[in-house]
Amino acid sequence: MDYGLSPRERAWRDEVQAFIAEHVDERLVDETRLRGNEGRGAEAQRFLGALRQRGWDRIAFPEEYGGLGKTAIEQWLFIDEIETAGAPMLPLTLTSVAPTILRIGDEAQRREWLPRIQAGEVDFALGYSESEAGTDLASLRTRAELDGDQWLVNGHKMWNTMAHMATHNWLAVRTEPDAPKHKGVSMLIVPMDAPGVSVQPIHVWPGLRTNAVFFDNVRVPRANLIGERGLGFYYAAMALNFERLSIGSAGMARRIFDALVREVRVRVVDGRPLRGDPWVRDRLARLRVELDAARLLGLEVAIRLDRGEVPAAASSMAKACVSELAQRVADTGCEILGLDGQLHAEEPSALVKGRLQWLYRLAPMLAFGGGTNEVQRDIIGFMGHGLPRK
């Protein structure tokens, strides 16, 4: 066994690191923290433009459709470097919607959407969850009925992040009301400027914005239904390789931990260096070990992908582990910083730019979002250990 990088992997990592050194600065990192990973501020747009120039926006695409042909381990290295640097990850339009259209769309749909996505003309919000359909996504009620050559959409979506900025919504809708709930859902592309679409902001705890989106007799061309009618639940659940690699990245937690360590090295409390406190040393060392362990769960996902396996259990392990570890990093960090740990980033005297309290507020979402950790543990049990379902 060899955990060292191959010459090709090392060259790729070096290239990514050089790109980061050139294009990631404090302004971009601060903007990403303030607007969230999916925010598209001016700095993020500039960064995304630079990624596009390199062709790296297509890293999640299949090679036959212009993808970079990177192995899963190379994609994992890319994600790890970007996350650790604090730069915004590629938007879901490029890592989720586009690869899904390539996989399930027909030729006309690929010609219609792919060039526009790659040109940055269209950007998607992902409309899955509803008030009564969160973890139980198959219970969604937003419906689309065929009326001539158009779909008539009625209903609402919750937690529709980016909907206020996106040009389109990648919407899970019920098209077969009489089918079993898992088999009656389809994927529909809905322009956000279509009459009948309205967006209401939802402000969440970490200071980020998401949205509730309402669809009132919204008319959409028939051709905007992507893939087969009734298979939308499976398309939504069909995690793609890049997503499987991204969801369990320990990069963000590691970055904030490193910033905390830098602060502890120089901080003086009660006239003594904070780094001399035994409990501080013990807690930081434990977190460092956990971060080292969590990072390698991401590698496990990549290994299995490169073997041609579907790493459902491995990516669930990484997601559950990293999200809960982020909570411990945030909690421990706030405690180590003491009363300073509660200060917002806007406060000039905030230590570590207020990142620990920000992570403390964000971390709950990491555990329940993207599939709750209870569901992840069920997947590990079923798919990883062959435990019975019935």
Add this chain to the structure above:
Amino acid sequence: MQLEPTLEQAEMRRAVREFCSREVTIERLLDWERSGVGVDEATSRKVAGLGWLGLGLPAEAGGGGASLADVAHLIEECGRGLLPRPLLARMRGALGLAWLAPRSPTLAAVARGERTVALALDERDAREPAGWRTRLAADGCHVSGDKAFVPDAEAADLHLVAIGAPERPRFVLVDRRAPGVSCAALHSFGNEPQAHVSYREAAVLEVLEGGLDFDDWRRHQVALALAEMIGGMDAALAATVGWVKEREQFGQKIALFQAVRHQVADMGTRFTSARHLAWQAISRLASGSLGVTDFHSAAAWTGASFKQICWTAHHLHGGAGFVVEHPLRFHSERAQSLCIRWTPEAPALARIAATLLD
């Protein structure tokens, strides 16, 4: 990255697994435990005959010339299969000798399985070499001191004795039957015969030199412990998965209870991360590319994970896994005794903290 065993390593693993499932039955483990010697002569001869004791010894001495990684694959399977601890101690002893003195004239007999080596390192009041009080006489030919918790001390032919020295520890080889050597057997858990050993002007057979320095030597020994722990925790996890699929309570398999399922999931996650951290450390040590904290992280996490997985395994097995006839408790005992001897968590964390903060 190349994270699969080679074909040869995979074949060796398969052979070890078959041997252990055939030869290391729960009945024999109980017999060996009751006998107090940990293993019978016939099994010892079989293992020596397979060449496992000499696998990592230099080819010039008649050993297998295998790499640290090769040996770690062997040890991982031995840990999974609960190979008797005296045999594992003899593998450690043989490797310990070869790593300290690769040109030792004694290695050939060790490689042939004719002589075995016990590691006499620790002392009752000293966990670090600076505190060792065992000394070499001025003539350089006799050793005096008291070593504690020496595995396989009474059965081994030779003792590899650590000598305290102001600058760095030194090591000598002593015949266990030499005048001045006396062993007092200990009863401890872990199914591992151990003894306190007293050396009084005992004749030195050989001063060991020309190999790894002590820190590197110790890391190699810890690597073997990491591999053994990975094998053990994999076995404990597999046993638990099998058990919860079969065990019925309240009219259904207990695996159908989400609370049970989630504990198994956490065991699997812990095992997967520990396996990677351990093997990353082993492979980097073998290739000379060890990062500053790689080894300490692996030691802290792997040891703690082995114990945690065993505890959860016990919990989910309930009383069925609590009886002495169940193999699970052998893994749990090894988890703790390996951690105490080779991968104590607190010192590893202290070293990580020093790297981060000092």
